[in-house]
Amino acid sequence: MDELLAGKEPRPRERADAARNRAKVLDAAAGLFASRDPRAVTMDDIAKAAGVGRGTLYRRYPDTTSIALALLDEHERGLQEKLLRGEPPLGPGAPPGERLAAFYEAMVDLLDAHIDLVLGAEAGGERLTTGAYGFWRAHVRALLAEANVPEPDVMADVLLAPLASEVYAHQRERGQTSQRIKAALRRLALAATGEGR
Amino acid sequence: MDELLAGKEPRPRERADAARNRAKVLDAAAGLFASRDPRAVTMDDIAKAAGVGRGTLYRRYPDTTSIALALLDEHERGLQEKLLRGEPPLGPGAPPGERLAAFYEAMVDLLDAHIDLVLGAEAGGERLTTGAYGFWRAHVRALLAEANVPEPDVMADVLLAPLASEVYAHQRERGQTSQRIKAALRRLALAATGEGR
């Protein structure tokens, strides 16, 4: 209980060489994820590319998924910020269906920009237990509740499912454009919230 | 071109011991998938449990996914038959929204009954390239087209996404009942086809 009040430096600050290596690792990993099938990147690959030993890598990250997640994190934070405090329709102020549609559109843009990282991050199929996923679910759930949709808890997971990276990647591979996907998701958002008409 | 007309026995019929082993393998695999995390079952496990060698296993199945798929196949065939030629609302005759809702309900029942197999079958995240998935997509696409939904190709994948085994398993783990999930999906089906009202 005391620790909470104690101070601002619970951990004694990162050592200079450690910080340098963290940067090297993230840098090398970003390159690897972008340059080949992100699901095939191994811990050894990253260690070699970063010029550090396996042990050093495992000290910080338990697996490749968590590295992709770390890289993804900053991009997701930007969107999360906009959802909480940005301008409508992404931020508060617009009707829930419109906000949901805007969220879909932003997520598709995010998938497009970082599909390699998202694929790498979901390699284990553990997306649903991620902190980020929890955020998205809470957001969608709140919008659904605001629109008086029944079973918002179930519906939130349902409406997030199409954003799974495999689904999106598969659609793109089959020739769909992000435009068409966005259009379909917008219609879904409006229909699900009863704003269809 | 001739082979098509040639005869009924392109392959010389399966040997007795081979058939016996196939049965042993499928039997043992079903037990394993049911009794532990299906994603953690290995080819070695199945070989040991079935009392056959690794080579024997690989002769027929390239990986655990295909074994789970083989087990799942007969269950899926039943539903596919009903969709094509069964009574409404599952079969032809009912309005598309109702048929989609009925399809959702049947799929949830199928997930409930064989969640272990479905999890085992999707272990690689290759669900979307499966023959079965192609069938579901074609079915949903046809219903959407019938309801004059725009972008039926995109929408079909979108509306199938919530049926991913991980999503369903995750919802059940979070305390949702199949009842509530069915109810939410029914509403989604009606909303997406414009039969909401």
Added chain:
DNA sequence: GGCACAAGCGGACGCGTTGTCCATTTATTC
């Protein structure tokens, strides 16, 4: 019934990935 031959079998092998462990090196503090 016995024989020849193809089909089927199974375990050993080589490979690549994982995660851990610890002797050594390096940064920080006084």
Added chain:
DNA sequence: GAATAAATGGACAACGCGTCCGCTTGTGCC
């Protein structure tokens, strides 16, 4: 610059994969 703690990196054991090939067993024919 000495003392201490943190960080490093590569060796190691365990594991799963997929293949290969000498041996066994079923099947069709005489």
